[in-house]
Amino acid sequence: MSVFSQSFSPCGRFLAAGNNYGEIAVFSLSSALSPDATDLSQTPILTFTAHEGPVFSLFSTDSHLLSAGNGEISAWSWAELIKRVRPSSLEIPEINAMTVNPTENSLVIGGGDNNIHIMDLESGVFKSVLQGHTDYIHCLSVREREGEILSGGEDGAVRIWDHRTGQSVHCIEVYKYEECARPQYGKWISCLTTESDWMLCGGGPSLSLWHLRSMSPTSIFPLSGCQRQANFYQDMILSVGEGQCVSHCLLGGEVKAQIPCTPHSLNTLALNLNSTDNRVRVLTVGGSSHQIDVFTNLSYRTFSLSF
């Protein structure tokens, strides 16, 4: 079993994880982290089959959990998780990445048909399509301040789109830069994340930090294996991928620490910053195993939740 996606609830006390059988399991973090936790509290409080195919992407809004499978998106209300609120279907083979653009209240979806679809969250109507990638899209990110959407795909290009005009503003072909490129792994981009003027992208090429104003790579991280997800956290970069560890890196390009974890290859990393309760501020990682590792202190693995 592989865990492909994770998402925390808006209150921060629950974790939803999606696997390759199309099931979504909801874990109660507050009971798993409480002092009198038993083995039972490390299993899901609720599991349900959401889609027929793998659940590649999960995203939480203030009241709903959005899950994406093969060509359909379902919205589940966090309050009553069994009730499927509004499914909508697209004619695309699979949806790999979903993110929300809060300024416009729209859902940005990228998937197997090489295009990015933008859907309005309130009405469920598809507003526009961004075309330009020549191969399927792996990851998406939104820069709210500038109103831009970034997408990375199998064709090795990171495209920056303006969400109002729907035009591709920039196209960075990461594999063409010598310092980043790793031809032995390919040119695909599987992880993309942004924070103000900085962007992290990686996959086939090495994980690299880019300055978006000057469109130049500033640091390359010497991580072996392809990185599947990376996040900025305080002054560090957390990244997971093909190794059996979570890598902590500094912005300058050095790898500070590599924390071992259970799954052999990791697919998803999620940080619970939603709640103010310090007990549930955890990092969870999931990958090619039925266990999801939970880190309360970033330096070591505390325990594992079983799917």
Add this chain to the structure above:
Amino acid sequence: MGAVTDDEVIRKRLLIDGDGAGDDRRINVLLKSFTKWCNSTGSPEEGFTQYQRMLGTLAQCEFSMGKTLLVYDMNLREMENYEKIYTDIEQNITSAHDKISECKKEIQRAKRIRKNRQEYDALAKVIQQHPDRHETLKQLEALDKELQQLSHIKENVEDKLELRKKQFHVLLSTIQELQQTLESNVTSEAPPHHNTSSSMLYGGKYTCGDHPPV
């Protein structure tokens, strides 16, 4: 109410008299000996010794009472001391809590600062790769000067070329005129038309171009 106080009294008496042969017994013995002494019919020496004995036990009772009073005082003062220490420790705990939250804020600030510094360093690395601005400006200036010099030279060369062209033009036109006049001289050998030929010469000379003959 009466039952409660009785219980309390019994409990207290049991507590106080915990060491067995205690003061309670002494007081009872004293009372009994006092009543016996009052009702005694023996000799005055016996009565006097009994009296002395009673004074002794009374003194003992007073001594133990004094001792317990001192112990009570000591306990009270110990309690005060402990209270003081307790409040001190509480204050220390709250100040330690405050310091901890201060330090946490400091850590957050320091992490932000470190992040900013790292961003600057990363950008600085990229900037270093590009050549220095002063050097580039100097190179630009040098190139500008070269460009100006070359354009000057070009202008000069062009002027010279123009001049030579015009000179050649004048030369060629005067040669042509000379040819024409020589031909017309040859044709007009028979009838001597000096005036017309000379006028043609003069007219011819000054109609071709505006340059006076060199």
